[in-house]
Amino acid sequence: MNTKMKKSLITTVLAFTAGAACAGSIVALSYEEKLSPEEFLARADVLLVEIADLGAHIAGTRDGRTFLRSAPPIACIPPPNPKMPEGAVPIAQLRAGFAALLAVNEGQLDGEQQLAQWVNKCHIVGD
Numbered sequence: 001m002n003t004k005m006k007k008s009l010i011t012t013v014l015a016f017t018a019g020a021a022c023a024g025s026i027v028a029l030s031y032e033e034k035l036s037p038e039e040f041l042a043r044a045d046v047l048l049v050e051i052a053d054l055g056a057h058i059a060g061t062r063d064g065r066t067f068l069r070s071a072p073p074i075a076c077i078p079p080p081n082p083k084m085p086e087g088a089v090p091i092a093q094l095r096a097g098f099a100a101l102l103a104v105n106e107g108q109l110d111g112e113q114q115l116a117q118w119v120n121k122c123h124i125v126g127d
Contacts, residue, residue: 045087052089055097060125064107066100066116067125076122 035043056073058066069076080090107115119125 048087048089048094051097051101052093053097054100055093055095058096058100059119059123060096061099061103062125064103064110064112065114066103066107067119068116069122070118071121 056077057068059069060067077090077093084090104115106112
């Protein structure tokens with residue numbers, strides 16, 4: 001091998017090694033501890049209940065805005081199924097809660113000033 005090829009090969013190997021070491025140190029230092037399946041499920045259960053509770057108050061979303069019912073949820077939505085498994089939440093409320101959170105985030109990204117507002121009683125606002 002000539003000198004130029006040896007130098008190029010050594011430079012490539014050193015650059016790769018430095019890059020791998022840099023990536024490894026970033027991974028080692030920037031991530032939090034691993035989340036165990038039990039911790040994930042515990043956190044998910046809490047979030048599901050919170051998001052479904054938000055969803056019970058949502059009349060709909062449109063253009064980065066969330067519309068809240070002025071009537072209490074018990075007047076506007078049917079009661080949950082008594083046969084619902086433990087830890088589960090009503091899917092319609094969960095979807096409404098997720099839609100509201102997405103609308104709030106969208107509105108914040110767009111610089112919207114009025115992210116949430118009231119609607120009359122149990123009125124439904126289309127997406």
